């Protein structure tokens with residue numbers, strides 16, 4: 186709800202309030218962002234400046250210093266010396282500007298932008314605050330949209346040049362939030378290829394903390410999501426602020442702490458190589474930033490983000506729609522396949538319960554390696570004699586949906602597209618462009634390039650029955666120069682605007698096609714892409730132990746329904762780690778499940794196991810994709826717990842994951858969060874089995890006969906027998922479960938008993954809780 190009384194604005198969500206007021210000068214002072222506050226005399230929140238200001242600058246004689254005020258948005262050159270959200274070369278050539286409140290409006294719903302995605306949904310209210318510069322005819326607008334049901338407020342800013350001369354914008358952040366905090370800490374996600382979304386927590390010194398992507402995309406290096414919290418905040422306790430940005434290009438987050446305990450947060454387009462010339466009469470809009478706050482720790486903030494994304498970012502067609510279990514051929518075949526191979530994989534996948542078959546890279550042009558073919562989306566008839574249409578029909582006839590991989594934003598020099606249109610690639614005249622994965626980036630600033638992509642992708646989607654598209658983008662941007670913009674400082678952002686036009690047209694034209702965004706895995710995991718594509722391939726790294734930290738990291742900002750997670754082969758192709766089949770599944774089940782391995786490498790017993798996994802996942806799919814997700818403050822380095830709870834709190838699944846086996850390990854306790862305390866639940870271990878190979882010569886613990894570990898009998902025995910894991914079942918009320926179930930001990934080398942938990946390195950188990958109906 187948005188209310189304005191006596192120059193105070195109160196924006197309230199279900200459990201939070203955001204307050205600011207108009208100062209006598211016309212500047213806007215932020216008063217509060219935190220718990221829900223009733224209307225009252227808010228003077229207690231006004232910032233007091235009744236001591237001397239020393240060397241500070243007073244805005245006007247007898248007035249205040251802007252430097253010591255929490256401000257809604259700041260302007261350069263009038264005594265606020267903190268990070269500036271906005272830098273512009275004014276018509277007089279100076280960098281000084283001073284915008285004051287002029288008027289405001291309150292609108293029902295959201296205020297969408299044509300050129301960029303915004304959060305959607307009718308249950309929203311928007312506040313538009315108009316400001317004007319005191320000297321030049323420039324107008325600024327601050328836009329706030331309140332999504333009460335998920336405790337989120339979005340922010341963005343707009344500048345309009347009403348002067349008769351161009352102005353140059355050098356920096357324009359989407360939001361500013363000034364807070365008072367004593368010992369703030371930030372949590373961000375950093376990484377790179379195959380190690381995306383690694384969480385980092387830092388205590389802030391006095392000074393600025395900067396998190397920025399300059400790769401052209403939102404990047405695997407620095408995700409746009411950021412948490413800011415009190416010193417002792419944990420997963421479930423403490424005040425935590427969350428920020429994110431609906432943007433897929435270069436972005437920046439800055440948190441500045443001053444010696445007076447003021448903390449300033451900015452998020453927006455990175456000013457790196459950015460300068461936007463705004464002609465007379467033109468308007469520039471920033472991307473939309475997302476803010477939330479919770480008193481219930483980091484899990485609290487994540488729950489707000491998850492609800493917000495599922496309800497207001499994901500397109501209507503896929504909102505809370507269960508995602509199919511897919512089989513992708515990439516790690517099974519790479520470029521080396523033909524129709525027969527693909528059909529045999531699909532047939533096998535179908536038998537195991539898979540619903541969607543995805544044909545990855547290598548199906549078009551001369552794409553037999555990553556050195557050629559990008560840009561030419563005609564089928565490679567040598568590999569696929571009946572074309573994509575024929576293949577899709579055959580796969581459909583098996584009862585599977587069919588999906589296809591594209592990398593439409595790129596081109597190989599060895600392609601007809603490049604031979605015919607070298608000008609389509611980003612490159613500086615006279616300079617040899619640098620390549621990544623042997624490819625160049627198409628200049629999507631150009632209309633004709635946008636139209637080429639729309640035409641190529643539409644052609645395939647119109648002529649074949651394709652229900653899923655994996656949309657890849659496999660390199661960072663370099664040699665950014667475009668003939669389509671007047672000033673090269675506009676090329677990075679213009680590229681993203683071009684991409685959004687393409688994605689908008691395609692997703693509106695094919696609303697039923699499920700798009701999965703990919704960028705060498707999670708190199709573009711952001712709210713901009715999620716506005717068009719409901720799920721993202723989280724990482725090319727499918728090793729379940731690496732995935733624990735990748736998926737956990739992503740979960741701070743993104744719901745499980747958006748996280749693509751596949752079971753692949755062991756030893757893993759990037760980490761060489763050998764992990765149990767059950768753990769590969771257990772980790773992938775906390776996400777959108779898929780399989781990406783050579784199915785013929787599985788023995789009969791393993792196939793039976795996979796079949797059971799898929800059947801189990803389908804039964805609990807809505808819980809695993811849309812349930813309330815909880816992280817745990819790890820008590821032990823070596824173990825990770827994940828938990829999901831259904832909206833009605835009647836069902837829950839908890840995963841217990843062990844990294845390395847500890848000798849004589851401590852007792853394991855599993856606390857369940859989010860259940861009804863007074864109701865009774867039955868909690869039971871998911872039945873799974875383990876490969877007897879892990880025992881080697883110790884098999885004598887388990888079997889009555891003695892076998893040589895490398896011998897023929899054991900190798901054959903593996904194909905015929907897997908050892909069932911212990912199963913425990915408890916009936917208990919939610920209050921007891923919240924204290925923690927004391928589960929069976931793990932194996933300690935003193936002989937095997939059937940109710941010992943045999944986990945070993947990388948072992949795991951799931952426990953499923955269901956509320957008893959008589960309650």
Ligand code: GLA
Pocket residue numbers: 515545546590657659703704705706722725
């Ligand atoms: C990227 C993707 C992979 C796969 C390959 C194909 O690396 O992340 O999943 O699609 O491209 O070339």
